[in-house]
Structures are given as structure tokens and as C-alpha cells.
Amino acid sequence: MTGIDEKLQPIFAEVVRRNAGEPEFHQAVHEVLESLGRVVAKHPHYLDLALIERICEPERQIIFRIPWVDDHGKVQINRGFRVQFNSALGPYKGGMRFHPSVNVGIIKFLGFEQTFKNALTGMPIGGGKGGSDFDPKGRSDGEIMRFCQSLMTELHRHLGDQTDVPAGDIGVGGREIGYMFGQYKRLNNRFEAGVFTGKALAYGGSRARTEATGYGNTYFVQAMLQKRGTDFDGKTVTVSGSGNVAIYTIEKVQSFGGKVIACSDSSGYVVDDAGIDLDLLKEVKNVRRERISEYARRRGSQVHFIPSDKGSIWDVPCQVAMPSATQNELSGKGARALVANGVIAVGEGANMPSTPEAVRIFQEAGVLFAPGKAANAGGVATSALEMQQNASRDSWSFEKTEERLATIMRNIHDTCHETAEEYGAPGDYVLGANIAGFVRVAEAMRMLGVI
Ligand code: GLU
Secondary structure, eight states: OOOOOGGGHHHHHHHHHHTTTOHHHHHHHHHHHHHHHHHHHHOTHHHHTTHHHHHHSOSEEEEEEEEEEOTTSOEEEEEEEEEEEEOSSSSEEEEEEEOTTOOHHHHHHHHHHHHHHHHHHTSSOOEEEEEESOOOTTOOHHHHHHHHHHHHHHHGGGOBTTTEEEEOBTTBOHHHHHHHHHHHHHHHTOOOGGGOSSOOGGGTOOTTHHHHHHHHHHHHHHHHHHHTTOOSTTOEEEEEOOSHHHHHHHHHHHHTTOEEEEEEETTEEEEOTTOOOHHHHHIIIIISOOOTHHHHHHHOTTSEEEETTTOOGGGSOOSEEEEOSOTTOBOHHHHHHHHHTTOOEEEOOSSSOBOHHHHHHHHHTTOEEEOHHHHTTHHHHHHHHHHHHHHTTOOOOHHHHHHHHHHHHHHHHHHHHHHHHHTTOTTOHHHHHHHHHHHHHHHHHHHTOOO
16 A cells, blocks of 8 residues: 555554454554654654554453354354543543454454544544444344343443443444443443443433434535535435434435435445435334335335345435445445546545545545544534533433534534645545544643553
8 A cells, every 4th residue: 555654654564564454454544644644744743752653552452252142042152342442532432333244453443433533523532442243133132132231241341431431333223222231230230321322312312312423424514515615405415324324314414405316225225316215214224124125115116226236326326425334335436436427525424434545536536525534423422422411410402412513513524624724735634634633632642641
């Protein structure tokens, strides 16, 4: 790979050597280091203090066995992870992901991204991430509960509202958080509401947390479009995925007057020229937990379902693309198709959904590009608002919470924009996000001594 300043190349080489076989982590580090050449040119003390090396090394990594019994009485074993990446700004904070692709490299890349994302929110939260290679697909409610309880039987000793505060991510929503928090509460004999976020309203959750990642990404893209003198009104939009992030992105884009014509899941995508029927999508995905083809079947003949081996959602012409499924879902090929079809803005709802080649293609074509660590920070920012409500034993209205979220997203946008300008790359939100996030964490670490 290229693009890293000479002075930083040995740091990257050491990260690769020390974390062999973890390509996603290398990719995430590479992308940040590409931006930091301009920082060390201006502030060489970051090199002298080995701050970059320290930031690339997680503070603590926990890997553990999760034994559980399935509905047939068979013992199953999964592997659990929690990577406590950086606590310079606050307790480790970041979601748990349940997906068969999870391994230590995936969790490390997510924890690394999370550290800068959380710094960008301006809230007092460090970075962490966890999960398991457990596949929730097709599992009964009882199996999910027993799995979550077994996971927490080990993980509880590493958590705390001032230590490490997990939340959801792919495969982990309100149901799983409830089971994990329930087991934590039992084991610790403490109703420690602030140890988990993404909780249901009934036991200490925050209003607008479920909506926050998708809403936040939409606010961010709206701010970018406004800088260019336009907005979502009347634009055609493609949103990949159909999980929590995608659904609430669609909801907010529609409320801003945009027309979302396509969404997807791992089995394929649907194109609905009349605009996605959000109530039906919520019913299919959230209530019935079915595949996206079911949306097309129920919607009738004007909607097409294209299986994933027959085409890509990025071939659908749109003006704004919001990848909200998973890492590296948008390749160079997808980016070229989007650019050829006239895309003007891309906002990453997922974590690192665009490959490095895709990012380069967007930037070279002058497409407004919002990297996930800035654009999808609304979820974790609202988690920090949930922690704030828990600490003060308060519960805010939806309006107040959403207003705070909108302000935070506007601030993140402006910070990235101004930082890019300050470092001589106007309009480069990737550079702006990486530098602004890095400097916040690095400055706190510098003040705390060699930690
Ligand atoms: N998993 C989400 C993210 O990637 C949210 C994390 C949180 O709320 O702690 O930012």
C-alpha cells in the first residue's frame, strides 16, 4: 500500500508485523496514517512521544470461550472478544457485534475506528469494541438468551459504568442488550444502568437511540450538501442494508424530501421506483425478521428483487449513496458505477463500508464523501447522552434528545470541514475526520503521561 508519509511507514510496518493476518485492522490503520503526515509535519512532538504507536496498540484485549446449550441439548462453543482500545477520553465505549465473520482483527479495526469516532463526538468516551463469531440467524429466542447470558458470565468482570460500556452493533439490538444487561445485573447485584447503552426505554434506555445512527448520518450528509448549496429535497437515494442503521436513514432522508429507491440485505437488493415503503420494510425486517425478497413479494410486481450473485445495489443510479450494511461492501467497481451514474454525495452509515479504492475514486471525481467515523457517530453520541441521562437519573423527551444529536452532528461536520481546511485539503472530510479525531485523543494522552 502507498500514501503514508515516509516518517510513518515504520509505524505501519510494525502494526502489520505485530497484527499478522488482520487485513481489516491494517486497512483502518493505513487510512488514518495516510492523513497524519500533515500533522507530524506541523507537530513533530507526536513522533517523539511515540503517540501514534501507542494509539495503534489496544490498551487491553480479552478473548474468551462462550459455551452454551442449543435447543436440541447440544453444547455449542463460540469465541467472545472485547478490545479495550483507548480510555484517554473516558471509559471504553463501543458496541458488540454478533456475526460469523467476527475475529480479533475485525474487532480491533472497529475499536480503532471507534476511538476516533468517539473523540469526534466531543463526548467523554474512550474507544472499545467487542463481539462474537456467534451467528444469530435462525436461532430461537431461548438460544439467543442463553448465549448472551453465557457471554456475560465472563465479560461482566471487565465492564463497569466508569470502565467499559458496550452497546449494540450488527446482530445485537434491544433484545440482546436486554439479556446481557440482565445477566450483568444479576452477577454484580447492582442496577448499574450506565454500564450498557441501547437499552429499552423500560429500564433506562434513551429516546432516539435506536434512530440515532441513521438520523445522524442523514444530518451529516445534509450539512455537506448544504455547503454545496443544495439538500436532500427531490434527490434519489440508495441505502444499502436494512438493519437499524439503514431503516432510520431511510426514515430521515424521506422526511427531508429525498426519495430512497433501493435497499438490501446479504441475500440481495430491492429496487422500488415509487420509493421504499418504510412501514412494510420495518414489518418485514424488525417484526418478522425475514429476507428482503419478502419486501418485494409483498409490495407487488413494480418492485424487483435482485439476488446478490446477480447484481450490486451500487449499479442502481442515484444522486446520494448511503452504504449502511458492513465493512468493504462498496468496492472500486461499485464506486465507478456510482460515479458514472452521477452520484454527488456518499455518507457512510456502516463502519468502513468503502474500500480504499472506492474512497479514492469518489474523491478524485469530486464526490462529497463522509467517512463512517464522522458520519455514523450519531449512534455512539446518543449512547453518551444515554449515559448522561442514567448518571442524572433523568429521561429526556425525544425532541430534546434529537436536538442534541442534530447539534452534535453539525459540530462534527464543521470540525471535519474546518480541520481539512486548516491542513490544506479543503473539502476532504476523510482527512478532516482523521486529524481532528487523532489530535483530540493524542492531546489527552500527552497530558496523562506515558500511558
Ligand atoms: N456500534 C455503534 C458504532 O459503531 C454504536 C456504539 C455505541 O453506541 O457504543 O458506533
